[in-house]
Amino acid sequence: MAPAILALLADLIFVVRFLREPRRFGNAVWFALAVVLTGLWLFSLTAGLVWLQTVLLIVVAVVAVVAGLVLPWALVANGSVMWRREGHRPANMLSLLAGLAIMAVYVFTVGAVVFTQVAPWLIVVAMSVLLLTAYVAFVFTALLMYSVLYSRLNRRAHAAAIIVLGSGLLGDRVPPLLASRLDRGVQCYRRSPDAVVVVSGGQGSDELTSEAAAMAAYLENAGVPRTAILLEDKATTTDENLRFSVELLQEQGISGRVLAVTNNYHVFRTAILARRLRLRLDVIGAKTASYFVPSAFLREFVALLVQYKKTNLAAVVVLGAFPPAVALLGQM
Known part of the structure; x- marks a missing residue:
């Protein structure tokens, strides 16, 4: 009886926390605890089968x-x-x-x-x-599992605005890592053809143009109309990518659901950052080289x-x- 109670309690706590706010660090820990305790409960059900x-x-x-x-x-x-x-x-x-x-x-x-x-x-x-190694391993595994779960939440979501976060250029070229984000942004746009796409990224000291300009050109070549693209060309960090892009959308009077696109490994931390900044947006991931x-x-x-x-x-x-x-x- 005890394993069942502990498992159901952990499951309930996770579900309640998840439904209230999925962009929380603690959700990963509760998710891992729920998985472990549920596994132990299911194992206890085989007590008669040695x-x-x-x-x-x-x-x-x-x-x-x-x-x-x-x-x-x-x-x-x-x-x-x-x-x-x-x-x-x-x-x-x-x-x-x-x-x-x-x-x-x-x-x-x-x-x-x-x-x-x-x-x-x-x-x-x-x-x-x-003990310290076990703690680090548990937290790492919890974050890995929950990141995979969270990154799948918005895969089919429709949006009023799509923010593609910059990740650096090679001179004036879009490198593969950034291209994967832009390709994911194009997929999101095709599901929401009335959405606007914000490309966010300033110009680094070793770059020949702003990330936003290069990203906009990439999207146009991929078939996104220029009228559907907004350039945010000042941001140099993920924090600024999110804040400046949301401010730009507010200035344009655009409301509704907002999706931010980054790479899959970066999804959960970006979501946590958005929550800390009190920004109402969800995050979706693009594939990354294995x-x-x-x-x-x-x-x-x-x-x-x-x-x-x-x-x-x-x-x-x-x-x-x-x-x-x-x-x-x-x-x-």
């Missing part, structure tokens, strides 16, 4: 072990690809660093077990490290951790201090 429970546990264990062993190497490989294709910038090393960090946790944990007789305190430190997604999502994940730094810092302090506290109490 063979089935054994099979399920073996499958889960095998998947977990394989994933744990393959994941760090996959991240290191992805980091190498990012380094070669996207340039030698710190942001392109995130997947590489994440893979190496996971390997370091494995090595440290094994070392702590091997040398426990020589230095018993290593086990305590290893427990703290494992090799780019792991590093890009890790960057979004780190940005969200920093954005909610007080909550995450409190969790890190509590989890990190728990094993030492238990060890000290055991010696008293």
Whole structure:
């Protein structure tokens, strides 16, 4: 009975929060909790079938072990690809660093077990490290799952206005990442042919024209009428993309549902930002090259951790201090 109550309670809390405001960081955590508790509840329903429970546990264990062993190497490989294709910038090393960090946790944990007789305190430190790793892994998985769910909410939505967020030019050319956003914007426009499309992006120091101008030309070539395109050519950040575009729509007297288009890895953080800015708009994602997604999502994940730094810092302090506290109490 207890698993059922906990699962239904978590499901109810998530659904209520989701219906009230889907653009909340906490929704991701409640969604993950609801999935885990519902899974445990369904597992408890097989209590009379020992063979089935054994099979399920073996499958889960095998998947977990394989994933744990393959994941760090996959991240290191992805980091190498990012380094070669996207340039030698710190942001392109995130997947590489994440893979190496996971390997370091494995090595440290094994070392702590091997040398426990020589230095018993290593086990305590290893427990703290494992708890912190588990917390980061849980939050990351929660955000990943909820981001996928949220990005599918508005796939068929109609809108009065569509905002395409800029992401940088190559001189005066639209690069593939930005082209995917514009192509998604064209798809949205074809579903809402009465909508206006706002292209948002200023001119960088290494760009020959504003992003907005290049994006407008791209849309015209894709068949969007020039009369349906509005240029916002001052923004240099996502914050400004959203604020300046909404202000432009208000100046033009355009009301109704607004969709902002970005890449799929960037959808949820953009939605959270829009909520913080008190902007009434939804966010939809465009496809991204598969090799780019792991590093890009890790960057979004780190940005969200920093954005909610007080909550995450409190969790890190509590989890990190728990094993030492238990060890000290055991010696008293």
